[in-house]
Amino acid sequence: MKTIIVLFSGSGTNLQNIINTYQNKYHIQTITNNKNANGIKICEEHNIKCAVIDEKSFENRLSYNKKLVEYLKPLEKNLIVLAGYMRIIPKFLLDEISTPIINLHPSLLPRHKGLQAIEKSFEDEYEDAGVTVHYVNSELDAGEIIVQLSFNKKDYTDFSNFKNKVKSLDYNIMPMAINKVLL
Incomplete structure (x- = not known):
């Protein structure tokens, strides 16, 4: 089964749409940079793993992005979807992760x-x-x-x-x- 990783920052309305459309077709995992994002509740309701890598707990964005790469690298993934993820993906992440990323x-x-x-x-x-x-x-x-x-x-x-x-x-x-x- 193919795996979609969804990154989100907020309400999770697009995440909900992806879950509704693909939960029975693809394995879905999520990552949020916001520990207060409503999308976390959506993941819990659908029993979907959500990694919370809270950007505010890092001293700067570079440290956060390095942690994000560290988390993403070992995951099985066929596609990364930015669905209301309110951060720019840095070049070094694109260099480290060969999986297609769509926004x-x-x-x-x-x-x-x-x-x-x-x-x-x-x-x-x-x-x-x-x-x-x-x-x-x-x-x-x-x-x-x-x-x-x-x-x-x-x-x-x-x-x-x-x-x-x-x-x-x-x-x-x-x-x-x-x-x-x-x-």
Whole structure:
């Protein structure tokens, strides 16, 4: 059985979607950098192993990332998924871990890399917006695009509705990307 490792930092809504879609097809393990992340409860509810490597317990991000590599290296893994993992993956981790890593980003890359992508998409001059899943490389949000989903912005003039539309695409796109990478 193939293994997916999901890294997350917060609420775990995308993690929940991955569990719902793949728990009976793939072995799922998780890692969080936030000891207070709601996703930990989701893992407990589904009897899924969750490693808590609390970033705040390290003196700096480099020490944290070294521990993350130390934890990841021996694990059997076919895919690493960043699902609401709010940290940049450093180059040395990519060099140490040969497993494909994919990331969900809430814009149509290459537009709006980095933080506040939803806000930037809402305010830009383009007629469309959407979400992207891409391979992680050493440049921020610049890896090869696996899949994108888009929608016409004209029906979403209220930011709250726009944000909800973007979030709703998250749940459709991640299974599409995982299937494309693992099949």
